[in-house]
Amino acid sequence: MTDPKRLIVNLFEMNTVGHITHGMWRQPGNQREHYKDIGFWIELAQLVESGGFDSIFIADVLGAYDVYKGTADIALREGIQIPNNDPLLLIPAMAAVTKHVGFGVTFSTSYEPPFTFARRMSTLDHLTDGRVGWNVVTSYLPNAARNFGLEEQIPHDTRYEIANEYLDVLYKLWEGSWDDDAVLIDREGSVYTDPARVRPINHAGQHFKVAGPHLSEPSLQRTPVIFQATASPAGIDLAGRHAEVIFTGGRAPGAVAKNISAIRDANERNGRRRDDTKFLVQAAVIVGRNDAEVTEKLDRYRRFTSIEGKFVHMSIPFEPAAHPQDISVREALTREGKQDVIDAGGMPLDITVGQLAKSVNESWDQQFFVAGTPTVVADEIERWLDAEGIDGINLRQYHSFETARDFVELVVPELRKRGRVRDAYADGETLRERLFGEGPRLPERHYGARYRGGKNLD
Ligand SMILES: Cc1cc2nc3c(=O)[nH]c(=O)nc-3n(C[C@H](O)[C@H](O)[C@H](O)COP(=O)(O)O)c2cc1C
Numbered sequence: 001m002t003d004p005k006r007l008i009v010n011l012f013e014m015n016t017v018g019h020i021t022h023g024m025w026r027q028p029g030n031q032r033e034h035y036k037d038i039g040f041w042i043e044l045a046q047l048v049e050s051g052g053f054d055s056i057f058i059a060d061v062l063g064a065y066d067v068y069k070g071t072a073d074i075a076l077r078e079g080i081q082i083p084n085n086d087p088l089l090l091i092p093a094m095a096a097v098t099k100h101v102g103f104g105v106t107f108s109t110s111y112e113p114p115f116t117f118a119r120r121m122s123t124l125d126h127l128t129d130g131r132v133g134w135n136v137v138t139s140y141l142p143n144a145a146r147n148f149g150l151e152e153q154i155p156h157d158t159r160y161e162i163a164n165e166y167l168d169v170l171y172k173l174w175e176g177s178w179d180d181d182a183v184l185i186d187r188e189g190s191v192y193t194d195p196a197r198v199r200p201i202n203h204a205g206q207h208f209k210v211a212g213p214h215l216s217e218p219s220l221q222r223t224p225v226i227f228q229a230t231a232s233p234a235g236i237d238l239a240g241r242h243a244e245v246i247f248t249g250g251r252a253p254g255a256v257a258k259n260i261s262a263i264r265d266a267n268e269r270n271g272r273r274r275d276d277t278k279f280l281v282q283a284a285v286i287v288g289r290n291d292a293e294v295t296e297k298l299d300r301y302r303r304f305t306s307i308e309g310k311f312v313h314m315s316i317p318f319e320p321a322a323h324p325q326d327i328s329v330r331e332a333l334t335r336e337g338k339q340d341v342i343d344a345g346g347m348p349l350d351i352t353v354g355q356l357a358k359s360v361n362e363s364w365d366q367q368f369f370v371a372g373t374p375t376v377v378a379d380e381i382e383r384w385l386d387a388e389g390i391d392g393i394n395l396r397q398y399h400s401f402e403t404a405r406d407f408v409e410l411v412v413p414e415l416r417k418r419g420r421v422r423d424a425y426a427d428g429e430t431l432r433e434r435l436f437g438e439g440p441r442l443p444e445r446h447y448g449a450r451y452r453g454g455k456n457l458d
Helices: 032-036 038-050 073-078 088-096 114-127 142-147 156-176 233-242 255-269 291-304 307-313 329-335 339-344 353-361 374-387 402-417 431-436 447-454
Strands: 008-014 055-059 102-108 132-137 183-186 191-193 225-229 245-248 278-287 369-372 392-395
Touching (some): 008 278, 102 114, 102 225, 225 233, 233 255, 245 255, 291 369, 329 353, 392 402
Parallel strands (some): 055 102, 225 245
Antiparallel strands (some): 183 191
16 A cells, blocks of 8 residues: 655745735734744744744745735734844744754745845855745746836736746756855865866856855755746746745646646656645645634634735735626726726736726635635545545644644644654655655756756857
């Protein structure tokens, strides 16, 4: 008999007060406002490591949400991803008090140049002994563009084109610039690094010009584990070449399977194996010791949910409540003079305003939602793994630290009994080894490996 498929467990986080479950910070006893304290992250990291989590994933945005009603006031008032702090700086603190849990961190390819980012990630890979991953994003907030000197956002597909070159520069630095045996630490011979084994990259592309050499010596993984979330053709193209872990979702039946198979096809087009990418879904797991506890949590979370917060987060470009609910979205946008939004596509135009409001309201109670006692929850997670074809979950939090603690204390023991979560971590394992069971480095068939030993740098 083959072993049951193991669940990858990732905690979905952000260095902010309100990440995706808007309004929840108001719950009595919720610790969210302590996101700015180092102790918050230390406690959280230790908690999830005690439950065998694979990683903590930290989202990030570089602007305020100001599309809905044309203002950032609601985001500010309701604590919707603002205030927020830098995600990378949390990692050394959490790494210092843990040994195993991995860290996925978000960084955008659209605004800051690749050279310094390459060094920052190498530093983190060193400090964590190979426990870091990078969530590649191109940033979707118009305000972020204005924070970096642009009048408006770079068009969607151009952002992905830039991201492709950005990754190229990074691989040249991470994989190609230093040989494994470059660092000699030869005290007698007075040689720290053998210069013959380090080279510049001399990248001269359309968007970046970088001489090199990389400033950091090789770390355990060299390239951090590459995470991405996408459903667009340009994004899937990028994922097929680069991504090792994909966040996927969607409420429509079959949406996840479609996304998975499109990315597996893209893997093949890039000379990779279909299963070279793992798929995690955002999961809402509400668990209680008994039905009364489950009901209490469900009621409480519903009571504190901010519906308007969801409109803000989804950057809905008009106010649904200000229109009759039975007119189409197209008509509402036309009445507000927002022809540009209609032309840009992306919005469902032919549903009614009422349907849009309802779907936004339900948008995060997706198909990966379960509320129940530990056995009910474990049954449903096993179904996601076996029937939906996912590899793991990105655990959405409603309360800090109730959500993580519940999962550790109630769900993990049940999943361990069923062989879905390991009983213990393997010592000294990098994040990539934990996820893929091969070596700590990108496999030879991955695009980034082409620069090893200084090959293909010209
Ligand atoms: C689970 C998940 C997490 C995400 N985290 C971030 C994030 O932290 N920062 C960000 O700018 N975008 C984030 N995104 C948005 C994606 O980077 C991307 O813009 C979105 O999936 C649309 O991609 P597409 O236009 O290629 O389909 C996230 C998306 C998902 C599904």
